Amino acid sequence: MQTLRRRLCLALVAGIATPLFAAPSSPATEIELLIARVEQARGVVFIRNGREYSADEAATHLRRKLKAARGRIRTPEQFIEHLGTRSSVTGKPYRVRLPDGRSLDSAAWLRQLLRDVRAQR
Numbered sequence: 001m002q003t004l005r006r007r008l009c010l011a012l013v014a015g016i017a018t019p020l021f022a023a024p025s026s027p028a029t030e031i032e033l034l035i036a037r038v039e040q041a042r043g044v045v046f047i048r049n050g051r052e053y054s055a056d057e058a059a060t061h062l063r064r065k066l067k068a069a070r071g072r073i074r075t076p077e078q079f080i081e082h083l084g085t086r087s088s089v090t091g092k093p094y095r096v097r098l099p100d101g102r103s104l105d106s107a108a109w110l111r112q113l114l115r116d117v118r119a120q121r
Contacts, residue, residue: 030076030117031066035059037113043099046106049087052097076117080110 039059046058053061065083066073073079085107086093094106 027075030114031073031079033117034076034079034110034114035062035066037117038062038110045097047095047097047103049090049092076114080107080114084110 036059039055041055044055046053046055048058048061062084065088066079069083073082084094085105095103096106096109097103098109
């Protein structure tokens with residue numbers, strides 16, 4: 001994953017990110033693009049087990065959970081369902097507070113981000 005992330009960052013710097021974002025080549029790429037969208041979600045607050053986290057912290061947490069899954073997550077849908085929706089420790093659902101103050105379950109928000117990623121193909 002780190003190599004993919006590094007390639008995406010280099011592509012952004014080189015100005016060729018549009019083709020990368022436009023045509024994800026694999027489920028693993030889509031998952032990393034989804035996490036990158038989380039990371040870039042400025043003004044969004046992630047609520048996990050009653051505590052608030054920044055977009056960067058949420059992305060770091062999701063990457064850690066993905067790494068711990070050791071290849072058991074094969075699709076972005078599995079990623080959302082098994083890693084991005086609730087605490088594996090407490091079972092409490094993750095929430096997202098948007099910049100406009102609306103709050104929703106992370107599952108709905110992540111599904112919308114995935115639709116956005118796929119729409120840019």
